[in-house]
Amino acid sequence: MSALKSQLKGLKELRLQFCQTSPSSSGLRDFVAKNYVNIKKANPELPILVREASGIEARAFARFDKGVERKVILQNASAQDIENTLAQLIKSA
Numbered sequence: 001m002s003a004l005k006s007q008l009k010g011l012k013e014l015r016l017q018f019c020q021t022s023p024s025s026s027g028l029r030d031f032v033a034k035n036y037v038n039i040k041k042a043n044p045e046l047p048i049l050v051r052e053a054s055g056i057e058a059r060a061f062a063r064f065d066k067g068v069e070r071k072v073i074l075q076n077a078s079a080q081d082i083e084n085t086l087a088q089l090i091k092s093a
Helices: 002-006 023-042 079-091
Strands: 011-018 048-052 059-064 069-073
Touching: 011 023, 023 048, 023 079, 059 079, 069 079
Parallel strands: 011 048
Antiparallel strands: 011 059, 059 069
């Protein structure tokens, strides 16, 4: 988790969306439950929006400077895979 916390400098907003009950969203639910507090403590000014909606796919949106936005699909990913994917997403900006 420490690698992801230190990489959030250029990020303006992080949105996480997932289904509350779907097995394909369980990795993202686990990631949020285990890491949200630590990420928020390390980045208190960063808006992190967590949205649950029935039947939607697990995904993340990252918004950067000048309105640049990137999206990744996180269906059936483990919490560790999600951490790695988010780190790559943030590096891509």
